[in-house]
Amino acid sequence: MTSVAFRTDLTTRAAYVSDASIYRRVPAAVVEPHTVEDIREALRTAAERGWPVTCRGGGTSVAGNAIGDGLVIDTSRYFNEILQIDPQARTARIRPGVVCDALRDAAAPFGLTYGPDPSTHSRCTVGGMVANNACGSHSVAWGTAAENLVSLKVMLADGREIEIGADSCSDPVLEDRLRQVRDAHLMVLRTELGQFPRQVSGYGLHYLLPENGFDMAKVFAGTEGTCGVITELTVRLVERPQATALAVLGFADVFDAAAAAPLLRRPGVYTVEGMGADLLAALRSRPGRETAGSELPEGGGWLYVELGAGTADEAGDAARSLVDALMREGRILDSVVVTGHDEARALWTIREASAGIVTRLPDGGEAWPGWEDSAVPPEHLADYLRDLYALLGRHGLQGIPFGHFGEGCVHLRIDFGLGTEDGVAGYRSFIEEAAALVARHGGSLSGEHGDGRARSELLPVIYSAEALGAFAEFKAAFDPDNFFNPGVLVDAEPIDQGIRPGPGIRHFDLTPVHAFSRDGGSFVSATNRCVGVGLCRSDVGSMCPSYQVTRDEVHSTRGRARILAEMLRGESVTDGWQSKETLEALDLCLSCKACSSECPVNVDMATYKAEFLYHHYKGRLRPMAHYAMGWLPLTSRVLEAIPGSARLANWILGFRPAEELVKRLAGIEPKRRMIHFAPVTLRKWFAKRAAAIEAEGERPAVVRSTVMLWPDTLTNFNAPDVGQAAVEVLEALGYRVVLPQGQVCCGLTWHSTGQLDMAKKVMSQSLDALEEALSQNLPIVGLEPSCTVMLTHEITELLPDDPRAAQLAGRVVTLAELVAEHDGAWPFGVVDAPAISQVHCHQEAQGTYDPDMAVLRKLGIDTDVIGSGCCGLAGNFGFEPGHFEVSQALGERELFPKVRAKGESTLVLADGFSCRTQVQQGTGVRAQHLAEVLRGALSSEAGGQSVPQGVPVEG
Structure with missing residues (x-):
């Protein structure tokens, strides 16, 4: 009986069916070891059950070498300890699941770093990097993962853990066999291997040569992963330059850039990265990125050249x-030189997002890896690229080459038609011709990331029979029974076997409710956006919050996309929309929408979740929380219609036993406190106030124009003080404020719970109520960020055939946008206070906080913006049973600690009602909407402020 937890449930297995490649294998089980002994037990069990073993780190492999149909050992979740940093020896001793950036961060205080840094450095593991001999943009200075490796501990199939290094091996029998392999093939090792820096294909047997130690x-x-399981690594660390400068060089085209690249391999140069204008066109085809790359110099091809020195001035001068x-x-047309971190980061973002960006071509077509990492000697790169573009043209294919031009390595995604038999045949034909092409240029099928299932079959094109025999002998020395990662490198699987988006896939018939306008109306195409680059597994940015807490692949955006794809495929997950596996995977999705903007290919899991929930519960009884939270707008209207009912509801909820009973009946998370209802709604306050003004005959001296304030459900029924503040602020700016004549609602609560028919209905009713406002082109001011995003984005996807939806989307503005653009008299004093600001996740994902920051700066407020993304409540998510711990953990990442530690004068800002509720229930502090801050500043005098501070309240 093993103590290791084998995950054999279909939900987990479906999440692991692929990596970042085009290949698919459904594993028999997944194990996430904590210790070396866990790995030993896992191998013993796998052998007993006849499972082959595949090791996996971040799962960002583009060659299909991190998937298998047996046992997958995922070291990234728990087996990720940094055991020692030795600044004198400049080494680090680590477990294989350590993420590249985590190691770099740990080495940084000593002025050191880990040299290899592929574009996935924020989530790929060092063990995976070593297994695939990854490199990255700084390899011209610091080399490949192999060249930065000191020693390893490896577990073999029989459970023995051996240690290997330079001219050392704790297993003398294995050492002797490796010497025999070397001595039998000395000429091949010297003439076919190690011929240029990025020759990564096959096994690097040249390192066994005497001259290589x-x-x-x-x-x-x-x-x-074909020879054993890495259990520990000692890697070399390198000294970071004290300062760097980035020179981006503009050339006439990508070929001129490639021709110049090898000339730049010189001391002091750390990167020579290349890309062409077609990559920039792909980036600009993304929503919201139409002007991306404006920082680049003139040209049709570019090289990114980073130089290091002792000071920023010296680096800039170099x-x-x-x-x-x-x-x-x-040689160059134009150039840009930057020494500032933020400027350089903005330029690097264009290059580092490439692996994701080019999965969608400028025309919206899908592009796939396959011929992903080819490399040639750098001096041959320009000619190779010309021939590669010509080959694409002969096959009628499109692709966008980019990569490590200083070392002759090219990344490329191509629009193979993998969904048909002819398309797969065309894929094989192209790959075979491309392999022959790279061989003619003296190159390698892979320049990093390994051969995997994508290229192993093609090794005979570039290597002799004797070299292939040496590879087989080497593999047999470590793994005679082919236990580890079979089908890769030796006895290779066909390159067209088990393609994930391949032909013959049975997709059940479906007609989505959303338009999916960017995906041709296809839910299948939408889910195929995810190619597995894994940015959702990163700690950088705000995607994906639930993964950042659980560290479970199932709860990453990528894991959910894989399970959705399996559901649509109908082979492993066979229940279609009724799939409990898909429901389980989507359960912890907060619908924060961070992925819709942060994912390089704009996967929108919040929309996919709403679509799934709609079909899953269609004609079936839903969880009570869907009714309680989804129908909150209607419940609130009922309370408004019955005099005194809101006060009565609040009075009842004030008794804890009654509140607990209500939560139980409504299906609300027991650990949550219920929200309360305003005795006087915003609409009633506004009507009463308007009547009083009319009776007294008061009129503002000057009215600039009329604006309509959107009375969203939460502002109207739960937080009317925010709406009242907004009215006063807008009037102080000289606007006449009106509200819609009829009831309006954005449909958010119905949308987030998947009740899409009702969401469409209330949206249509709202458009009816706005006929006059739309005809008058009135600006419509939104106060609740989630509602604003619904009105500017979701409404056109749910009502694509109603022209009024697009018209409304174009009229909606935020309060901050209106105030920031105000060009009249400024009626506000200087607040002069620090603040902590929680930006609503929907605003961060599909809007902008820049106008808010501009207004806050003008008020003299020094703002610390929470950088961890979603607050954790996320509307109905935090009120649904089983979500409390995740919700609280998300708040504890950054928001709660900063609020608790704030000074007495520090404001706490949050425009989202959910965010303010989370802050109040998590810390006992009341956060304020921007409208409230602005209203407080109306009574300020220069140099002082009368804004109420964030104060403790009853929780």
Whole structure:
């Protein structure tokens, strides 16, 4: 009986069916080891059950070498300890699941870093990097993962843990066998392997040569999990330059850039990265990124050249000197040199997002890996690229090459028609011709990330029979029974076997409710957006909150997309819309929409969840929370219609036993406190106030224009003080404020619970009530960020055939946008106070906080914006049973600690009602809406402020 937890449930297995490649394998089980002994037990069990074993780190492999149909050992969740940083020896001793950036962060206080840094450095693991011999943009200076490896501990199939390094091996029998392999093939190892820096295909047996120190650690790098399980690594650390400058060089085209790249491999240069204008066009085809890349210099091809020095001035001078020399030689058209971190980061973002960006071509077509990491000697790169573009043209294919031009390595995604038999045949034909092409240029099928299932079959194109025999002998020395990752490198699987988006897939018939306008109306195409680059597994940014708490692949955006795809495929997950596996995977999705903007290919899991919930519960009884929270707008209207009912409801909820009973009946999370209802709604206050003004005959001296205030459900029924503040602020700015004549609602609560028919109905009714306002082109001011996003984005996807929906989307503005653009008299004093601001996740994802920051700066408020994304409540999510712990953990990442530690004068700002509720229930502090801050500033005098501070309240 094993103590290791084997995850054999279909939900987990479906989440692991693919990595970032085009291949699919449904594993028999997944294990997430905590210790070396866990791995030993896992291997013993796998052998007993006849499961082959595949190791997996961040799952960002583009070659299909991190998937398998047996046992998958995922080291990323728990087996990720940094055991030691030795600044004197400049080494780090770590477990294989350590993420690249985590190691770099740990080394940074010593002025050191880990050299290899692929574009997935924020989520790929060092163990995976070594297994695939990853490199990254700084490899011109610091080399491949192999070249930064000192020693390894490896577990073999029989459970023995051995240690290997340079000219050392704790297993003398294995060492002797490796010497025999080397000695039998000396000429091949010297003439076919190690010929240029990015020759990664096959096994790196040249490291066994005497002149290379018989380095058994380095030769293990790039074995792609086919020889054993890495249990510990000692890696080399390198000294970080004190300062860097980034020179972006503009060329006439990508070929001129490629021709110049090898000339820039010189001391002091840390990167030579290349891309062409077609990549920029793909980026600009993304929503909201139409002007991306405006920072780039003139040209049709670019090189990113980073230089290091002791000071920023020295680095900048070195970069400008390089630019001047290239300009004199007539090699470049234009250039940009930056030394500031933020400027450089903005430029690097364009390049680092490439792996995701190019999965969708500028025309919206899908593009796939396959011929992803080819490499040639750098001096041959320009000619190789010309031939590669010509090959694409002959096959009628589109692709966007980019990559590590200084080392001759090219990344490429291509619009293969993998959904048909002819398309797969065309895929094979192209790949075979591309392999012959790279061989003619003296190159390698893979320049990093390994061969995997994408290229192993093609190794005979670039290597002799003797070299392939040496590979097989090497594999047999470690793994004679082919236990580890079969089908990769040796005895290779066909390159067209088990393609995930391949032909013959049975998709059940479905007609989505959402238009899915960016995906041709296809829910299948929408889910296929996810190609597995794994940014959702990163700690950088605000995607994906539930994964950041649980560290479970199932609860990542990628894991959910994989399970949705399996549901649509209908082979492993066979229940269609009734799939309990898909429901389970989507349960912890907060619908925060961070993925819709932060994911390089704009996967929108919140919309996919709403679509799934609609079909899943269609004609069936829903959870009570869906009725209680989804129908909150209607419940609130009923309370408004019955005099005194809101006060009565609040009075009842004031008794804890009664509140507990209500929560039980309504299906609300027991640990949550119920929200209360305003005795006087915003609409009633506004009507009464308007009548009083009319009776007294008061009129403002000057009215600039008329604006309509959107009385969203939460502002109208639960927080009318925010709406009242907004009315006073807008009038102080000289606007005449009106409310819609009829009842309006954005449909958010119905949408987030998947009640899409009702969401469409209330949206249509709202458009009816807004006929006059729309005809007058009135600005419509939204106060609740989630409602604003519904009106500017979701409404056109749910009502694509109603022209009024697009008209409304174009009229909606936020209060901050209106105030920031105000060009008249400024009626506000200086507040002069610090603040903590929780930006609503929907606003961060599909809007902007820039106008808010501009207004706050003008008020003299020094604002610390919470950087962790969603507050954790996320509307109905935090009130649904089983979500409380995740919700609270999300608040505890950054928001709650900062609010608790704030000074007495510090404001706490949150425009979202959910965010204010989360802050209040989590810390006992009342947060304020921007409208309230502005209203307080109306009575301020310069240099002082009378804004009420965030104060403790009853929780």
